[in-house]
Amino acid sequence: MARPATAAVRLLTGEREPVRLATTANISLSGLQTIDGVLTEAGDRVLVKNQTNATQNGIYTASEGQWFRAADARTSRTMQKGTTVHTQAGSTNAAKVFSFQTDEPVIGIDAIALGFYLSDNALGDAQVAATAAAGSASAAAGSATAASTSATNAATSATNAGNSATAASGSASAAATSATNAGNAATAAAGSASSAATSATNAGNSATAAAGSASVAAASAATITYASQAEAEAGAISNKIMSPLQTKQAIQNGAFFNRGVTGSLDVKMFDILKERIRVTDFSVDPGNTAANNRLGIQRAISGVSANGGLVMLPAKGDLPVDGTTINMAAGAMLEGQGDGSRLIVNNATSNIIDVAAAWSTIRDVYFGSSVTRSGNSYAVRYLPGGGRAQLEGFHVEGFINGIYVGNTVSVRIRHGRMLNFLANTGVGIRFDAGLDMMIEDIMMDASAQIFAGIYITNVGDLRVVDCQMIHAGQGIYCEVGAGQEVDSLWVQNSLFDNCGRGAYLHANGGKIQRSRFTDCWFSSAITEGFRAETAASGTIDGLQIDSPHALLSAAHGIYIMDSGVTNWRITNPEVGQNGGAGVKVGANVTTFSIEGGKIGKTGGFASGNTGYGIDLSAGGQDFYQILGVDLRTNTAGAITGHSPGVNKKLKLNLPSSANDNGQDVGTATNDNAIVGNIGEYVESIVTSGSAVALTTAAGKTITSLTLQPGDWDVDGTVAIFPANTTNVTQLAGSISGSTNNVDVTAGRYVEPPFPSGGFVYNGAKAVHLPVPTQRISINAATTYYLVALATFTVAGASAFGTIRARRVR
Known part of the structure; x- marks a missing residue:
């Protein structure tokens, strides 16, 4: 069996990368060991299929330590029922292909069954079986020959008996005295001759019967009636390599290409033959009628086995089909030869193919029409039940609409060309519901503008990659009505050129959320390159446009x-170089940002946008920031409509006028900065009524603050209150990193001068000592203390005060 040559082909055909060895018994999943007569090496891929605990079965990478599942066979999807793997070496399993037989296994929980699928020498196996069947026919012919020989021998015996009678009669005339006895002997001999003649007759009849049987068998070979359509389809293909009688006997006896697999499943010859079907065996031909061609293709698709199969279209140019829709079977792959396999419908309103069964693939097929199309019809429709499907390498031309995806899951549409749909109303690809969708590498163009390249009304999640949409009313159009949603849309590296609008998001009563456009071109639009709009209480929430190129559009x-x-x-x-603003923001739009890049004169253009770079003139916008944008060389100016506010920031833009004059707008009320933000303020106060008593010449903590990591400005005030008649010779205050300790570092300490001999207080007022502001930068929570010091005699003193801090950064 020919092996696919690339990883991409293996992926499409449900085939894993080849393994070096396959097990023949339960093994330990660790260490290098001998499997099927061959010693494993580190890095060998090994198919483990005979584990006592069948949940361990699968493809592993051999190592000197613990074995792990191979990267391409670790999930339920990569070990799905029907997935195959080829074995390269081993005394028993070399050149064999095995298949996974468990449907959607949960890895580590479900038993994973594998079975023999096919050997490399499929045709040789068929020829061996055919030779065996021919040998049986030869043996039957030999039996007929033996019967004929028996008849000949009996006739010879009769002749010999007659000769004996003649000899006996001669003896009678010579011996008179023995006449009576001789006569008796002659009579007996004649009786023997009669018996021998009867035996010869019977033997001849046997030979005639044997010859008749051979004739009947030969007639059966020429006029075979099969028991089922499946047998007939298998026989039509098998007859190309052996005689019809041998094919019929092989199918009926189950002896030709019988392959057993784990469990009770027994796969017969016609299952194998149905894995690859040519529609030309069903009379599909450019010269046949459209109805017969469509019927032949449908019969070929319906004839694939339950495990799926390949249906091949010939490279014969136009294959006309009629207005009856072709329905894909589960697991079927319809494969053409690119533009050499063209399905041309002769009906104006019908769909060519409907997909309502899972795991189907259509590739390398051209879809066209011989009449002018009308109505709401498509080349291919994916309907409920038609998920896990792929359409790739296709060409659609001349239709009103191309591809329709309804309420299904996991449809991949890749590597297609879509040309010349119906002007004003045509749609390239439409999504009306479903989950897990992808479009990749689609080129779409038309001589006149169609309604939309990609039209989305309802979808769970959709990814669009590497596409070109040219001459569409909307290159990509999300029109989401009431009760509908687009939950996740990601468009990457795609071009929308010469469209009415490159991209248009319109939440008309529905929801569009988590949409993202990355590295996309929106150029030469009749109106805007990109537009987002809501109506009827619809919402668009979470739109991100990364590195867009919006150029040369007539409006914004x-x-x-x-x-x-x-x-x-x-x-x-x-x-x-757009005819309006670079970016236009409507009235009362909130919560947005525009960051970096250039909105103005860009590479290769002589000027910027005709309007402003950013236009906020509609008013009412709030909670936004415009940061680091080059807004030079726009005809009307850099930015309009911005008014400074607490929640509106313009910084680091060019020209300098497109900023808030280099200032941050402060709060307009008596609120506090959020903890951790710049401007955070903390303080601790001890009032005079809670003053702490001082001991002469000893530092005393008044209060403290615990600061969190960051950069802080800290200051304070120490108030010392000497009692009446107290003679004071020293007063001091400090902010210190340790309690009851005066930090005399310059800038952290205050001490006014006193006259020689001190000063006697009358107890009327406290002395207030402001401690200078100091920077405190810390990487862990740290406590700082407000400390007072007084040296005195006669009476006493007490202290109170405030320590405060503000976060700088």
Whole structure:
């Protein structure tokens, strides 16, 4: 059996990378060991299929320590029922292909069954079986020959008996005295001759019967009636390598290409033959009628085995088909030869193919029409039940609509060309529901603008990669009505050129959320390159546009139209030479940012946008920031409509006028900065009524603050109150890193001068000593103390005060 040559082909055909060895018994899943007569080496891929604990079965990578499952066979999907793997070496399993037989196994929980699928010499096996069947026919012919020989021998015996009678009669005339006895002997001999003649007759009849049987067998070979359509389809293919009689006997006896697998499943010859079917064996041909061609293709698809199979279209050019829709079977792969396999429908309103069964693939097929199309029809439709499907390498031309995806899951549409759909109303690809969708490498163009390249009304999640949409009313159009949602849309590295709008998100009563456009071009649009809009209480939440190129559109490069669009962000844009603003923001739009990039004159253009770089003139916008954007060389100016506010920031933009004059706007009320933010303020106060008593010439902590990691400005005030008649010779205050300790470091300490001999207080007022502001930068929570010191005699003194700190960064 020919092996697919690339990883991509293996992926499409459900085939894993080859393994070096396959087990023949239960093994330990660790250490290098001998398997099927061959010593494993580190890095060998090994098919483990005979474990006592069948949950351990699968493909592993051999190592000197613990074995682990191979990277391409670790999930339920990569060990799905029907997945195959080829074995390269081993005394028993070399050149054999094994298949996984467990449907959607949960790894580590479900038993994983594998069975023999096919050997490399499929045709040789068929020829051996055919030779065996021919040998049986030869043996039957030999039996007929033996019967004929027996008849000949009996006739010879009769002749000999007649000769004996003649001899006996001669003896009678010579011996008169023995006449009576001789006559008696002659009579007996004649009787023997009669018996021998009867035996000869019977033997001849046997030979005639044997010859008749051979004739009947030969007639059966020419007129075979099969028991089922499946047998007939298998026989039609098998007859190309052996005689019809041998094919019939092999199918009926179950002896030809019988392959057993784990469990009770017994796969017969026609199952194998149905894995590869040519539609030409069902009379599909350019010269046949459209109805017969469609019927032949349908019969070929319906004839694939329950495990799936390949249905091959010939490279014969146009294959006309009629208006009856072809239905894909589960697991079927319809494969053409690119533009050499063209299905041309002769009906204006019908769909060519419907997919309502899972795990199907259509590839390398051209879809066209011989009549002008009308109505709401498609080349291919994916309907409920038609998930886990792929359409790739296709070409659709001349249809009103191309591909439709309804309420299903996991549809991949890749590597396609879609051309010349119906002007104004045509749709390239439509998504009306479903989950886990992907479009990749699709080129779409038309001589006149169609309605939409990609049209989305409802989808769970969709990824669009490496696509080109040219001459569409909307290159990609999300029109989401009431009760509908687009939950996740990610468009990457795609071009939308010469469209009415490159991209248009319109939440018309529904929800569009978590949408992202990365490295996309929106150029030469009739209106805006990109537009986001809501109506009827619809919402667009979480829009991100990364590194967009919005160029040469007649109106704005990017237009965020109304307040229903929120939580949006544009990063590193290149927006230039548009007829309106570079970025236009509608009234009352909130919670957005525009960061980096250039909105103005971009590479290769002589000027920027005709309007402003950023237009906020509609007013009412709030909670936004515009940071680090080059807004030079726009005809009307850099930015308009911005008014400084607490929740509105313009910083680091060019030109300098497109900033808040280098200042941060402060709060407009009596609130506090959030803990951890710049401006955070903390303090601790001890009032005079709670003053602490001082001991002469000893530092005393008044109060303290525990600061969190960061950069702080800290200051304080120490108030000392000497009692009446107290003679004071020293007063001091400090902010210190240890309690009851005066830090005399310059800048952290205050001490006013006193006259020689001291000063006697009358107890009327306290002395207030301001401690200078000092920087404290810490990487862990640390406590700082406000400390007082007094040297005195006669009476006493007490102290109170405040320590405060503000976070700088």
